[in-house]
Amino acid sequence: MTTPTPSNNTPSRHLPTFSSPAPRSVPPTGGTNMLSYDSPAMLNMLHDASSGMGGVGMGITMSGLGMSSLGMSASSMGRADEAERSRRLQKILEVIRKKPGRVSEQSLLFLCKVSGVPYEKHPDEPGTWILVIGDEGVCDVTFLNNEIENVKLQTNLDEERPELHFGATGSKILTKSLRPLPGQSKLNVTLERFSENLQKLLTMDKLGAPQNGGVSCYNAIAGVYASLRKLFEHEKKTDLATRSPDERHRNHRAEREVLCKKSGRPRLNGGSCLGLSLDYWMHRRHVIPHSLTTPSAILEDGDPDIHQVYSLSIECESSPSTLYTPIRISNDWISDAIEKPADANDAHASIDNILHNTPSIDWLDPKPTYLEPLAQVHDAIGLDSAAGRLPNIRFVAKFNPPLVVPLAVHIQLSQIVGIEPRTEDFRATTFVGLALRPAEVDPGMTNTTGEFTHEIRNSRSMLVIERAGKQFTRMHNTSLYVPTMEYSRTLESLPFSHPKQIVEILPVLRQYAATTAVLKDPFFEKGPKPPRFLPAPGGVWGPPPTPPPENPKITGPPLQVDVSLSYTPPTPRLTIHIPHPHTINENSEGSEACGSAILGRLFELLDSSCKPPLSVTVDVHVNGELVVSEQNLLSVPALKGSAEGAGEAEGKDADADADVDMDEAEKVEQKVKRLGKALDICGDVGVWGEWLRREVVQLEEGSDGEAGDNNTG
Template identity: 30%
Template sequence: MTTPTPMKHALSQQGKTPSQSQQGAAATPPVSTPFSVPHAAFSPRGPRSSPQQFKKSPATATSASMMGHPSAAAVNFDSPSTAAAFSALQISGGLDLGLPGPGGLNTPGRTSEDEFATKLEAVIAVLSRSKGLVSEAGLERLANRLGLDSMWESDGMGVDAKRTLIVAGAALELLIHFSNNIVEKVDLDFPDSTEIVTKHAKSAAAILLDDLKLAPDQSPLTKQLDSFAANFERLAILDKLSVSPGLNLYEAVAGIYESLSRLHQWEMQRTREDPALIGKSENFLHNLVLCTKSGIPAMNARRRVGLSLDYWVEKRLQLATDPEMQEYMDKTEKIWSILIACCPLRDIGLVSPVRVSDKWISADVEKVTMPGDLHAGGPMLDWLEPKSTFLPALDQDKEMEAMQMQAGQPSLLGARLPEVAFHAIFDPPIYITHGLWESIRDLGCGLPANELQQKSYDTLLFPRAPGSDYDPSEPRTITHSKRVGFTPSSAEVKWSLKEHVNTLYIYKPIYARALTELTFSHPQQIVSLLPFLRQFAFLSTLLENSFKDKPDPTTVPGGMPPTVSTRTTTSRDDFASFMGGGKSPADSGSGSGPSLATVAEEMESNKKEEPKEEPLKMDVTLTVHPIPKLQILFPFRDGTANVVLEIRANGQVHVESQNVLDERNAVAPNGRQRRVEDLGGILESMESLDKWCLFLRSRWA
């Protein structure tokens, strides 16, 4: 191993930066690949050329040197040996570039130069998906690819010199500090933005630094740029669409955050003051507002730069009772959110251009109603309509305006509206029916063009085998076997595993779409959609938990079983005993479940002693018109339980019909009166049809 020559910068992991390549002639030539140069130089859409011209291109020459070719000349693709080698590799499967076969003859279907260019572009697109490694050269290429200006500053000379990459845009400035090609610090600033933007710069810089710094025991040769590129690209898009002066999109997004945050704080205060919720924990109130109100806005949360609006979470009614459990649930719970940014205005006439304001809702939030006003009940939110944001007129518009004024004509030109709209990205995507899709469009939101091929809801949720033909109008049956962990009512056995065979029937076609993004004009549109998004988020959760292979911590010895916080004698007491193991809080006076070691030991012992018995068969029929509905059949007592449930807005479960609750089990062993509504409430808590059936069989039979 040789020591780098003093007074020179060390080589980057992906080749020298432009500033490094400008050093003296004695410097080591930069290492490059065919894809380290801009794609335009390697584009197959260039001038028509012969194979002799192509084989002498710099890209092929460099490729030859990298493959150990003894000569500096390019590989001769016309030679019989090379053609035979490529033919032996059978590259026609994944990298079919239309290269000549043995003897210089092209195989059938490869004679078109346009077809060759198309295939080569596809290969370049695949290779471009990887953002590369975290290095000086990699970050500089990323900045250039995003259309931002970049330059280097050096602190000292030699191998140990510190270097800083400065990336600048219209309203953005990012400084990435390197030491020996390792990122040490990231500074982010928005020089021309107001305080509502700059106060979030520090938290955004912390996320970007976390994306770039090495993990413990991680090699610089394996640190990928993908997570940093995804976050920084969101900032770069806002910068490229901004217009100086007149349109700062960082302020536009921050203004929506300020309004949504004002609404959230008002809803939390009203929830705390609700007499029916006195004594509830802060976690309970937090989830209640998250899943039933206007959601919870967050800026730079969960390692994502930008504004997000959380509106649904798994196990929202299962609350942790200790910090260890809370930390575990925070890491494992699935959260549904909407990322809010900006994009070019596509649906002109349907969606209004972006407006820069933090006054989307009044300071009082609630609108004062007068006697006689028609209102459906509940508070009326006082949404506002900010003034339009105008940009300065273009030079050609100014000349036209001067000509009109000289001719004595009224000027119709002048300031112009921005060609940018607010953009919402759904993470994860929501599968919704075609009817709801059209209702969103009628609300004034811009949606992507519909796919040519109609898809069914069950196909989106449970994809079919690749290449299989199907008719969405045909009935479909999905069968899934699984083992479900639960706590029987018997005192002798505290934990058990039950074999389930679940069958889902879809008799009528359910045409659906995957809602991935939309454009909107006002945050009120997004807030008004949340109840229906929760409806289908909860429906998909129920179906996936029962008809998909998902890791269930309660069925894994040593896993982390959910501990339910229940301190009152309600319908959730039995649920706590069922999920936590042992007696209910009403009997024991404690809401805590068994320890992890106890659960693991009991599961192992019960698995050995568990007698062989027939699996529990559960049949579910799904319909969605006019509202998502589940008909559930399972063995109960000496017959069959038949329960029909509606999944309503905000994930509320309504019992349409049932034959489970009657005079024989109307009163619980502790004297509590059971209600039909308890069937829906228990399912909302468990979020699993399997455990819901086992609960009713073991507690209500």
């Protein structure tokens, strides 16, 4: 159960610059009369929404369409003239018109008509429609009682590269895209997912059409997949060699290790992605369910309720060959040896490989792919038909999901792949506004940026497991503080000319994927709160339905969890503060002793037995490595001969602490590393905070109050 609250600034609240004091949702007058899209009132409402002048303000939503996707960003908020308002309205209507309908024969045929896909009835199979997807693909869709029974995809790639099984695996994805998701009603299944896959196939066929040179995008993508798969299998084999033969799920654990720490996991028609995808991060990759109904599928894709996979969809797009390196059709992007020894004279060798004398990936540079001359053209000055032309197509990696990174990192990644950031990308957007609160006005757009510490809050229930095995539910009040607003951008796509460019940027991408994944569970809010009055199915406006009763199992006072975020490159930093388990007793006696939260704070100050909050600072390094840089749970002893930084313990001076044995210092260092590993495993700040509190109790009970002298269990 999650109860999000709107973001605010600390120490005092400020209304955003463009917000309105009027309610965000006001029921229309006159019963069920609704505004039409072509009415003057609707034009005025759209104008008010874009100019920030009262009315519905930024609270307007239309079928889930965001204002930014309709060209109404805060940077363009100003009084628009009549032509500009008409243009925006036409864009809204165009987007709505293109939204596919529900799954049915009639809707499918209408989608084909709109998309320009020829179709015909199968002569021998009733209920089957043949969709002709350009020159390289055919898709048979079979209906039974107006429901999807089967989808069969065939492409030229199945004849040229049958070992890839592109058609068979693609058929499964297309079939799944026409069926309901888990927990979804059949009545609510639309053609949207199928339409996206259909457009992807159409784009690949169109780019490789004879009039465009006849270069097969299917073969180009297959060549990249072959090289990435060769690299993946090599790294997986290397990791398996370090694991015990009897380790449970060793094969999948090695696969996930390469996915999150090495070159990523390439898949052709894997999961729900049609085409080539490169998975580069899996949230909570260490968690594998004990009971598996379909082991292979769950272990490969991850449980959607536990894991989130971050991936790149590798596709082709139109691009002038004179401006950017075009695609090349080759299976030899990497040598058969995979690796080469470190060489200081190699200009392309990594500095880390040279310093540590470790091998690097032996990438190859395939020859350019030239177009065949057009035989139909006899014009002597037809330069486009001359031999030696390069295709006007380039590779592009599309992020799924889109990834938010600091502006400096966005510029750095653009330079690595050889493109210049677009000038329109220089907007005052932040990580909080883009990744955590997309439905609210971005903090960077307000006049308070830099003047206050921005704060967003949330409340949710957490399952707590005590050491004795007792389980109960406790409310967590979580607050995220962002002292310095780092301007950020959303990475949606990056063109590239060689797969090595993508592999080189994966360590940085994992930094921000890991940071986003850890913060999304406690702080993400998908949309604004529902209005005070909601339309009933019959069209009559009335009060909202009665909320469900609160969870009766919730016990004890809520726990305040504070997180401070520093998003400044090169390393994101999270500082978590959570009350010490002995600060406020959570049993009935403690509640009576401490009373309310305010009395509890006073009790902390007056009672020396109450201890300061637990504080742990975690840095997110490349490849999503979580490193604890500061903490107050364990006393870290100094090494012999080093008085500087020696731990101050009661009854001992710094000189005595400096003589602590090196073995003891290494033991404590391992305990500190264990704190970061625990957050990496659970991937949730709230779960991790409860684990920290339980560990502290065990530490202090086992060491008579000296937390640094006992194993963390």
